[in-house]
Amino acid sequence: xxxxxxxILTILGFISIVSCKSRIIDKPIHFDNQRxxxxxxxxxxxxxxxxxxxxxDPKIIVLHWTAIPTLQGSFNAFNYDTLPAARKDIAKASRLxxxxxxxxxxxxxxxxxxxxxxxxxxVIGLNYNAIGIENVGGTPETPLTNDQLKxxxxxVNYLNRKxxxxxxxxxxxxxxxxxxxxxxxxNDNYRTExxxxxxEFMRKVREAVKDQNxxxxxxxx
Numbered sequence: 181x182x183x184x185x186x187x188i189l190t191i192l193g194f195i196s197i198v199s200c201k202s203r204i205i206d207k208p209i210h211f212d213n214q215r216x217x218x219x220x221x222x223x224x225x226x227x228x229x230x231x232x233x234x235x236x237d238p239k240i241i242v243l244h245w246t247a248i249p250t251l252q253g254s255f256n257a258f259n260y261d262t263l264p265a266a267r268k269d270i271a272k273a274s275r276l277x278x279x280x281x282x283x284x285x286x287x288x289x290x291x292x293x294x295x296x297x298x299x300x301x302x303v304i305g306l307n308y309n310a311i312g313i314e315n316v317g318g319t320p321e322t323p324l325t326n327d328q329l330k331x332x333x334x335x336v337n338y339l340n341r342k343x344x345x346x347x348x349x350x351x352x353x354x355x356x357x358x359x360x361x362x363x364x365x366x367n368d369n370y371r372t373e374x375x376x377x378x379x380e381f382m383r384k385v386r387e388a389v390k391d392q393n394x395x396x397x398x399x400x401x
Contacts, residue, residue: 203290203334203338204282204290204291204292204338205289205290205291205292206291206292207255207283207291207292207293208292208293208294209255209258209259209279209293209294210259210260210261211261211279211294211298212261214261215261215276215277215279216234218261218262218274218275218276219234219276219298219299219301220234221274221276222274222276222299222301222307223299223308225274225366226273226274226364226365226366226367226370227308227364227365227366228364228366229308234298234299235297235298235299236297236298236299236307236308236309236310236311237297237309237343237344238296238297238309238310238311238339238343238344238345239309239310239344239345239346239347239362240306240309240310240311240345240346240347240348240349240362241310241311241312241313241336241339241340241345241347241348241349241394242302242303242306242310242311242312242313242349242350242351242354243312243313243315243332243348243349243350243351243376243377243381243382243385244280244302244312244313244314244315244350244351244376244377245314245315245316245317245318245324245376245377245378246283246314246315246316246317246318247317247318247319247376248316248317249316249317249319249321249322250316251283251285251286251291251316254283254314254316255283255291255293257278258277258278258279258280258283258293258314260277261276261277262275262276262277263275263276263277263278264277269372270370270372273367273370274301276301277301278300278301278302279293279294279300279301279302280293280294280300280302280312280313280314281293281294281295281296281298281300281311281312281313282311282312282313282314282335283313283314283315283316284313284314284315284316284328284331284332284335285316285328286315286316286317286322286324286325286327286328287325287327288325288327288328288330288331289331290331290334290335296311296339296342300312302314302351303351303354304354304365304370304371304372305354305355305357305358305363305364305365306354306357306362306363306364307364308364309362309364311339311343311345313332313335313336315328315332315377316328318376318377318378324377324378324381329381329384329385329388332381332385333385333388333389336348336385336389336392336394337389337392340389340392340394345394346394346395347362347394347395347396347397348385348386348389348392348394348395348396349382349396349397350376350377350378350379350381350382351374351375351376351377352374352375352376352379353396353397354374354397355371355400356397356398356399356400357397357398358400359400360398
């Protein structure tokens with residue numbers, strides 16, 4: 181009976197591990213040598229660092245919304261190496277297109293778009309320290325869903341177990357890191373105003389993962 185119990189627990193544990201791994205679906209964006217070189221240029225121009233590889237040591241999880249109503253439209257926004265003509269707001273800072281490690285569809289499906297430890301361009305000043313989670317939608321017609329909330333909670337727990345994460349923030353909170361050791365932006369004129377993923381969504385995620393003891397963005401002086 182004792183051995184049978186161990187066998188059952190072992191099987192259940194295996195099922196749990198498989199379930200966790202299968203929760204993430206790989207859907208890679210285009211990320212060739214050109215994009216890696218543009219990323220290295222971005223790191224040099226904005227952080228003053230010359231690097232051989234574009235790997236990061238993540239300390240922050242940043243939640244976003246795409247403000248695009250569909251999965252395919254959201255995926256397409258990240259898929260090209262260089263910024264589309266429509267992104268004039270950030271084009272002067274770099275030709276490097278925006279990117280993200282994870283994209284969550286409105287039904288809660290989680291897609292990994294690029295290696296988790298590659299630097300993505302998704303949050304000014306913090307890219308070199310941050311893993312980003314984008315959520316499809318975020319418009320009045322396509323508000324974030326309860327399925328997305330659950331998926332974000334799962335992802336935060338997954339990432340916190342895997343990396344030495346210290347902070348969990350919404351994109352709208354990124355400027356609070358100015359002056360901190362984690363802030364790396366050299367261009368004082370490169371800032372954008374953000375509201376994603378919404379204060380209510382962040383409140384619910386934080387409440388659900390409070391046992392992880394992740395810090396909010398620091399109070400800005």
